[in-house]
Amino acid sequence: MAERSDQRTRPADDAIEDPLDDATLGLDDEPATGTEPSPPPSSDTGDSGITGRLRTAVRAPFSALSSRLTAPVEGLFSLRAFLLLSVASVAGMLLAGMALPFGSIGGLLGVASVAFGTGLMSGRRRYVEVSASGALASGISWLFGNLVLTAVGPGVPLVAVGVGFGALAALLGHYFGRDLRAGLTGDV
Secondary structure: OOOOOOOOOOOOHHHOOOOOOHHHHOOOOOOOOOOOOOOOOOOOOOOOOHHHHHHHHHHHHHHHHHHHHHOOOOOOOOHHHHHHHHHHHHHHHHHHHHHOOOOHHHHHHHHHHHHHHHHHHOOOOOHHHHHHHHHHHHHHHHHHHOHHHHHHOOOHHHHHHHHHHHHHHHHHHHHHHHHHHHHHHOOO
């Protein structure tokens, strides 16, 4: 077999970066570029020298990880928005239930219209609050609508179905409201 003259050679060992060099562990005298210098070790805890630097170097990746994990969950649920949407969903359910002759379907249309209006007017996503308030309003409506059956026992699955339909109607209404808002406010 003939030798190939265009074979690639492996770079020398000194050209390969050592992932555990002194700069990444924070053991050198100067901080690595793009990072903040670590605070000086406190004298009252006895963290001086290499031990304090190692402890700081070990804690740094975990503190960044914990801040990244809590950031998406930080503004997920607003109690104020949930309470306001619950009152609005109950009012929408009652008004639509009185105006439309469809019974429970009219109430679900009322929940969906409140969620649609919320999606249309609000600049923030409120899927959790809207679905929880729609489920609560619909569950209460189906509970009182089937009170005798619920008290006897077989009405509990009906209330669960009402909760599911209320959450679904609210989610769909909010989604379509946000979609219309994006279409109205987006560039053409």
